[in-house]
Amino acid sequence: MQVTETNTDGLKRAYTIVVPAAQIDEKVTARLVEVGHNASIPGFRPGKVPMAFLRQRYQSAVMGEVLEAMINECTAKTVSERSLRPAVQPKIEVVSFEDGKDLEFSVEMEVLPEIAIADLSTISLERLKASAPDEDVEKALQNLVRNHATPEAISEERPAASGDIVVIDFVGKLDDVPFPGGEGTDFDLELGSGMFIPGFEDQLIGAKVGEAVEVKVTFPEAYHAKDLAGKETVFDVTLKEIKTLVMPTVDDELAKKEGLESLEELRKALRNRIEEEFVQVSRQRLKRVLLDALDEAHKFDIPVAMMDSEFAAIWKSLEEAKTNGTLDPADVEKSEESLKEEYRVIAERRVRLGLVLAEIGRVNNIQVGKEDLQRAVFQQARQFPGQERQVFEYFTKNPEAMEQFHAPLFEEKTVDFILELVNLTDREVTPQELMADPDQAEVVEKKKTPAKKKATKAASKSEAEAEAQEETAEKAPAKKPAKKKAKSAEE
DSSP states (O other), X not given: OEEEEEEOSTTEXXXXXXXXHHHHHHHHHHHHHHHXXXXXXXXXXXXXXXXXXXXXXXXXXXXXXXXXXXXXXXXXXXXXHTTOOBSSOOEEEEEEXXXXXXXXXXXXXXXXXXXXXXXXXXXXEEEEEOOOOHHHHHHHHHHHHHHTOEEEEOOSOOOOOTTXXXXXXXXXXXXXXXXXXXXXXXXXXXXXXXXXXTTXXXXXXXXXXXXXXXXXXXXXXXXXXXXXXXXXXXXXXXXXXXXXXXXXXXXXXXXXXXXXXXXXXXXXXXXXXXXXXXXXHHHHHHHHHHHHHHHHHOOOOOOHHHHHHHHHHHHHHHHHHHHHTOOOGGGTTSOHHHHHHHHHHHHHHHHHHHHHHHHHHHHTTOOOOHHHHHHHHXXXXXXXXXXXXXXXXXXXXXXXXXXXXXXXXXXXXHXXXXXXXXXXXXXXXXXXXXXXXXXXXXXXXXXXXXXXXXXXXXXXXXXXXXXXXXXXXXXXXXXXXXXXXXXXXXX
């Protein structure tokens, strides 16, 4: 194998590789011998098929297999001997090959940049901390009380009021014609819940049992059913029953329904739950500021292929949002050129931060262990009450599915490692300050362009996936040369 370097511009690397014809023929012959041992050919005993016959029948298929294997082997050897770290899978193209002649092919790739990690101890960050106010705990308790409330039919004759549950039959009509999905029977609707489209529930307030009500509403412009979006419709509604929610007593018995011994324990559990949420919000805000600092502290060339891939993924999501009517209102009036410019900033940030986090993790040997993955699976299973066992079994029996947890866990462990090294101080704030959008602060508005704000918000998947991208690029076999697939040699 002869390797000639043809390009070392920036992160680009290109090589021409020549494999001697004799080496190829040796591999082809060895493979044909293997085929002869396994092939079942009428008139010949296994292992006794003449080489001339094997070449005539299987040469083409075997040649395809050998070429693919040799191209992958030579490419991997070229990468390994030069200690290259491909950013994405190398691009391979056969330059020339004929039976009996040398194989010549080209390999082009971008390599990962050399990243000098900044002195993390020079980064100063502030972590916000908030305690749960008593009124928030009481509010959570009242919500819990409401969850345990039982609906009971009212005995007195009175019109429906906000907060009541009405049992209704309804038929929706567009241009006096019933439309699909617009009918319901014995439907329980809490007035004031906002379950139905705006204006529907308000028109039932004051209605009495047995009364027929004509409800006129206009569907929102962004309604998912396009044939109804923005259209005025009429619902014929019959009110059949009025129920009211009977609240349970706030006492130890309520706590026991939640698996606790006393009302005091219940209040403590609610307070802990609220403060756990505050901790998560605080971490996300801290992480955003940390990522900003890492972005500012590291400037290096980014592989174009990684940048293009990330931007393509972002742009695809944006176009889907356009189609679904869920595009960020701030983007609706912008030109395509302006949007592409902004989202390229985001793509660049994602790739840069992904590479920085991956490099910090690599240099410091940060690993995601089996126990980490199992904890992540348990947490995922808890999101499906009553189906925890099925969810856990699904992931444990499907290692590929479990791998989806690897990148986020790697990112979080790397962030934890960095936070141990930075200059971190805590500051007590009110829940309102903690939960406020930091981008709304005047100082932030003055310092950040819209594109930068979006980039800051995009605490991104690519940051977590960079390690996986690196690993995939290094381990994946080279792309097959553009060539018609041959039949299997063992057919």
